[in-house]
Amino acid sequence: MSVLxxxxxxxxxxxxxxxxxxxxxxxxxxxxxxxxxxxxxxWTALCGLGHVGSSVGLALLGVTLGYGLERxxxxxxxxGNLAAWAMIAFGLVYLVWGLKRAAxxxxxxxxxGPDPAHAxxxxxxxxxxxxxLFTIFIFGPCETMIPLVMYPAARGSWSDVWTVxxxxxxxxxxxxxxxxxxxxxxxxxLPELRLSRYSHALAxxxxxxAGCAIQFLGL
Numbered sequence: 001m002s003v004l005x006x007x008x009x010x011x012x013x014x015x016x017x018x019x020x021x022x023x024x025x026x027x028x029x030x031x032x033x034x035x036x037x038x039x040x041x042x043w044t045a046l047c048g049l050g051h052v053g054s055s056v057g058l059a060l061l062g063v064t065l066g067y068g069l070e071r072x073x074x075x076x077x078x079x080g081n082l083a084a085w086a087m088i089a090f091g092l093v094y095l096v097w098g099l100k101r102a103a104x105x106x107x108x109x110x111x112x113g114p115d116p117a118h119a120x121x122x123x124x125x126x127x128x129x130x131x132x133l134f135t136i137f138i139f140g141p142c143e144t145m146i147p148l149v150m151y152p153a154a155r156g157s158w159s160d161v162w163t164v165x166x167x168x169x170x171x172x173x174x175x176x177x178x179x180x181x182x183x184x185x186x187x188x189x190l191p192e193l194r195l196s197r198y199s200h201a202l203a204x205x206x207x208x209x210a211g212c213a214i215q216f217l218g219l
Contacts, residue, residue: 001160001163004148004151004152004160004164005163005164005167007148008145008148008164008167008168008171009167009171011144011145011148011168012145012167012168012171012172012175013171013172013175015142015144015145015172016171016172016175016176016179017175017179019214020210020213020214021083021087021140021210021211021213021214022048022051022172022175022176022179023044023176023179023180023183024206024207024210025087025133025206025207025210026040026043026044026047026133026176026180027179027180027183027184027187028202028203028206028207029129029130029133029203029207030180030184031184031187031199031203032098032199032200032202032203033129033200033203037181037184040180040181040184041177041181043130043133043134044173044176044177044180045173045176045177046134047130047133047134047137048137048169048172048173048176048177049169049173050134050137050138051137051138051140051142051172052142052145052165052168052169052172052173053138053169054079054138054139054140054141055076055141055142055143055145055146056145056149056165056169058072058075058076058079058146059072059145059146059149059150059153060149060153060161062075062146062150063150063153063154069146069147069150072146072150073143073146076141076142076143076146077141077143079139079140079141080139080140080141080143080214081215082139083136083137083139083140083141083214084211084214084215085211085215086135086136086139086211087136087207087208087210087211087214088208088211088212088215089211090132090133090136090207090211091204091205091206091207091208091209091210091211092204092208093204094129094200094203094204094207094208095201095204095205095207095208096204097200097204098198098199098200098201098202098203098204099198099201101197101200101201102197102198102200102201142168142172145168148164148168149161149164149165149168152164
């Protein structure tokens with residue numbers, strides 16, 4: 001069990017750090033949409049929970065139905081393709097929306113003035129963004145966790161199963177939160193750029209690139 005837990009810890013942390021989809025969307029969306037620390041933490045943790053929980057459910061269902069590891073991982077791969085294409089589509093749509101938004105808020109030539117795209121009290125727009133991310137993360141697979149859960153489950157060691165599940169979940173979500181919050185804190189220390197009205201377009205483009213990295217580079 002100690003070896004299994006050590007492997008779970010290593011896999012959870014490396015799997016999260018190696019996948020830009022685990023943190024980039026929350027960094028760029030949190031910055032572009034001016035989310036508070038509490039809101040960023042909530043949506044990052046919720047999406048991480050959906051991400052891990054869906055794979056745990058699939059692994060336990062596979063054991064219950066007598067599916068082998070290969071069959072469950074095939075289903076995970078199919079879900080991964082859906083999640084990657086969904087992230088690509090979302091990033092593209094958000095990029096286009098951000099560019100149109102920036103074009104509508106071109107600064108006047110008579111003076112700099114406040115940027116309407118970032119004016120206080122402005123309607124946020126695209127209000128379903130966090131729920132779209134949550135849906136994408138539910139489809140996002142945790143292939144590396146499947147064997148860790150199925151091995152003790154197949155032996156009927158359910159206490160070991162839940163120990164692995166809880167450890168993997170806490171470490172995955174904890175790593176996501178650490179990267180996201182540290183990155184946003186670092187960004188706040190940088191000087192504000194005059195390209196701020198393009199923040200939504202940059203966020204969409206980043207999510208689009210993250211989806212492409214997953215789909216075409218296997219990250």
